[in-house]
Amino acid sequence: MSEVKDYKWVGKRPVRPDGIDKVTGRANFSADFSLPGMLHGLILRSSYAHARILSMDFSKALAIPGVKAIISGTDMPLVAMEDAVIGGQPPNFRDLSANLLARDKVLYEGHAIAAVAATSLQIARQALDAIDIEFEVLPHVIDVQKAMEPDAPLLHENQFTQGIEPRPKIPSNIASRYEQVLGDTAAGFAAAEVTVSEEFTTQPVHQGYIELHSCTAQVSADGQAQIWCSSQGQFMIRAFCAHLLGMNISQIRVTPMEIGGGFGGKTTVYLEPLALLLAKKSGKPVKMQMSREEVFTSTGPASGSFISMKIGARKDGTITAAEGILCYQAGAFAGSPVRLGCMTAFAPYAIQNVKLIGYDVVVNRPKSAAYRAPGAPMAAFAAESLLDMLAIKLNMDPLELRLKNAAQMGTQAPYGPKFREIGYIETLRAAQQHPHYSAPLGPNQGRGVASGFWFNIGGQSSAAININEDGTAIVTTGNPDIGGSRASMAIMAAEVLGIDFDKVQPVIADTSSTAYSDLTGGSRVTFAVGMAVVEAARSVVAVLKQRAALLWEIPETEVSWSDGQASAVIKGHTSILSLADIAAQSANTGGPIAAQANINAQGAGPGFGTHICDVEVDPETGRVTVLRYTAIQDVGKAIHPAYVEGQLQGGAVQGIGWALNEEYLYDESGKMMNTGFLDYRMPVASDLPMIDTVLVEVANPRHPFGVRGVGEVPIIPPLGAVANAVARATGTRVFNLPISPPRLLAALNKKRGR
Amino acid sequence: MKNHVKAVVNGEPVEFLCEGTDTLLDVLRNELHLTGTKEGCGSGDCGACSVMLNNRLVCSCLVFGSEVSGADIETIEGMSKDGELHPLQQKFLDNAALQCGICTPGFLVAAKALLDRQPNPSESEVRYWLAGNLCRCTGYDKIVQSVLDVAADMTTGERR
Amino acid sequence: MARVYLSGELSALAGIQEIEIAANDIRSLLRALENDFPALKGHLSKGLAIAVDGEIVNAPLLETLSPASEVHFIPAIEAG
Secondary structure, three states, X not given: OXXXXXXXXXXXXXOOOOHHHHHOOOOOEHHHOOOOOOEEEEEEEOOOOOEEEXXXXXXXXXXXXXXXXXXXXXXXXXOOOOEOOEOOEOOEHHHHHHHHOOOOEEOOOOOEEEEEEEOOHHHHHHHHHHOEEEEEEOOOOOOHHHHOOOOOOOOOOOOOOEOOOOOOOOOOXXXXXXXXXXXXXXXXXXXOOEEEEEEEEEXXXXXXXXXXXXXXXXXXXXXXXXXEEOOOXXXXXXXXXXXXXXXXXXHEEEEEOEOOXXXXXXXXXXXXXXXXXXXXXHOOOEEEEOOHHHHHHHOOOEOOEEEEEEEEEOOOOOEEEEEEEEEEEEEOOOOOOHHHHHHHOOOOEOOOOEEEEEEEEEOOOOOOOOOOOOOHHHHHHHHHHHHHHHHHHHOOOHHHHHHHHEOOOOOEOOOOOEOOOOOHHHHHHHHHHOHHHHOOOOOOEEEEEEEEEEOOOOEEEEEEEEEOOOOOXXXXXXXXXXXXXXXXXXXXXXXXHOOOHHHEEEEEOOOOOOOOOOOOOOOOHHHHHHHHHHHHHHHHHHHHHHHHHHHHOOOHHHOEEEOOEEEEEEOOEEEEEEHHHHHHOHHHHOOOEEEEEEEEEOOOOOEEEEEEEEEEEOOOOOOEEEEEEEEEEEOOOOOOHHHHHHHHHHHHHHHHHHHHOOOOOEOOOOOEOOOOOOOOOOOOHHHOOOEEEEEEOOOOOOOOOOOOOOOOHHHOHHHHHXXXXXXXXXXXXXXXXXXXXXXXXXXXXXXXXX | OOEEEEEEEOOEEEEEEEOOOOEHHHHHHHHOOOOOOOOOXXXXXXXXXXXXXXXXXXXXXXXXXXXXXXXXXXOHHHOOEOOEOOHHHHHHHHOOOOOOOOOHHHHHHHHHHHXXXXXXXXXXXXXXXXXXXXXXXXXXXXXXXXXXXXXXXXXXXXXX | OEEEEOOHHHHHHHOOOEEEEOOOEHHHHHHHHHHHOHHHOXXXXXXXXXXXXXXXXXXXXXXXXXXXXXXXXXXXXXXX
């Protein structure tokens, strides 16, 4: 299907340009930055899950020598309630403001109340201890189903469920209701010969980036502000700070530091506006860094969920209908990705009748944040578990069942539009043909498969290419490199310019040094920013041809470009000018050679993946060991295949953690009990086998090299693949994640009658 | 009152003042400006702050600065010698064994400590040795493979 | 001319699920929709994305439509 082209750099695996700094400790991440004379900022956080703030007294804290500034919610301007759309992300800024520093009420343990800047961390800690606050502790609610009950403790007295007509008159923890209908499910279930239905729960999981949130801010006397921090988008930081603090965008300059992982969790602000306010109030630079405990209690996580789902099928495996109710925990403020859960759950399948209802529910937990394919993994866990149950019921191979129902070009997605070129079927066929799928299994072992879908996005993107006097090139973009994107930008530029990869230097610029770009997220950078790079490189080539024509004194149309050089037939002889030759003559031909492309990239091709997972279950302890794992995905075209494989491997392992270990544990008072990596158990090297990958390449026709986004899809199938493998290994299916040893052992014992 | 400490870091003598509560990690990053050693948890659970202390692999967040008087400390900044990358550093680059790179210094220090002790480890030995280092990006595949590749290169090199 | 599909809240507000609208681009399509269905005013951008012929279009005002175009209003996609 995809045309095979002979590329010089695309599809190769050169060493990433920023690699040396990252293996020698020289790369500067957020916390590695400091300024002379800077203060240290710390945050006072709520130890209650839900309480009214009756009074705050900073006088004792301010009297401590070395304490330079204290801020609280009243220092933040009251921002409008509207959902301002900035950079593709539509946060509710009033909620965001109240999440950064509580107003009137604290809504979860860890909710920020005040921030202190002092000459040392020790003094800042003393100041936090010296702040007097009087609370009225309120009843709290952690569980999503309990939060939906009419008598549940209410988080927001002024929140009325949206999406219900007529508008309710009684406030509720249900922020909104979403309904997605395709066809007629009643007729679809009437046509079904078998049905399977079940209830599922998943727990909130943290993005788990190893880099702690950190930032340094300084404000000059004229109000010009600078921020040095890591995030998934320096322009997002700039826009959010300006909007939250009532500043002009031009007053803020954000310099992106290297980012130590984000996975969606760094698509919003936590510290930056506070550091700016403290720097403004104290007149000195302020550095802030969270502890791991703060990262767990106050940032992220992905929503937990309760999902009730049902599918019906004919005996030949044709799925005739699917329906369900999805309830997602938003955390303390509205805005879970439940709609995306509804949209993605059955997207891999051509089902004519689908009805899904989503509820976005607030609970006394930290506000949920985007996490890789927001909303999709939990919904896919439910859907893919049901498909596996259906396959067992019909005595059908689970890949055959999926093939029977697989979406292809022209299939109407459950959320409405019809798919264009997609490669889902190709992933299923690759899975069938993979030796993993036919390898023998031993006792207590089982094999599960599951699939996943993600939209992928484009968006506003910019790139500038400057040709240096010696024929090397600088490629400047405005997107943090979170997993090797500098390498893919340099590869695409080198390919179009026709020069060596080593001659291209990618640069990630601060917000005042390059044009706006949407943030790094949604699997968009290699696709969308890559398109901008390709367009800029093509413009540079046009300029180079024009300069060569001037030097040769021939019309531009007679000049062609390949392998990094201009060529033309002049008086019967082929003449050649290399890029370096033309660059050296730039002064004589009109000045510096450069080009910029600023685009709003459209045509991001959807991504599909299918994973195969083998597990062994210890029947005495309930421990699940992943024995073998293969992640297969349609990636369109892998620009740097090693980093594409890395996306699949990393996403798969995050999904394995979601399935087997990771969860937020709360005590009776609503306090998180596992706020460190010892007890919040992310997968470690000894938990895992090698993660095999298969890169299926069904080109996206809208990208010059066929690229599809790849980062989100791989976290979607693992939850189902692991759960299906455990079910097939034990004959016992677990519907509540994580499938931790105590939970699985309880299920096994129940079945054994123990 | 601050403590006055003398030690050797990456072969160079150093002196610093530190509070009794300052960790070796604090000292390395804030006093000696060796920011290649990273903080991921502060509780010894993630390994991002791995350094060698008197030839022993430790989490520098679990050692007090005052404890290292007279000690020999090696950090990521000392791993490449005379401008030559250590084979592990080169293999991590060749194999794309890093994505964001924040855990990379800790993994390299820990992996070198393993190969210095056991030049020919099994995959299982590599996985258990590195179980104290968290990586959230890579799923460990390319990291483990890189350590095994370097071990293989080293043993064939010896045979030659 | 383009075929427009409404669902969920939009469909409830407008009282229809599908309609043919004469429009050459999204901007004129939105104008026509709001004109014909005043209840939709203010609801066609907030938290929504637009898919034209199966492709989700980012900031779509100027996106051109063909007579056979299918336009779907769907929830905005969040980035992870």
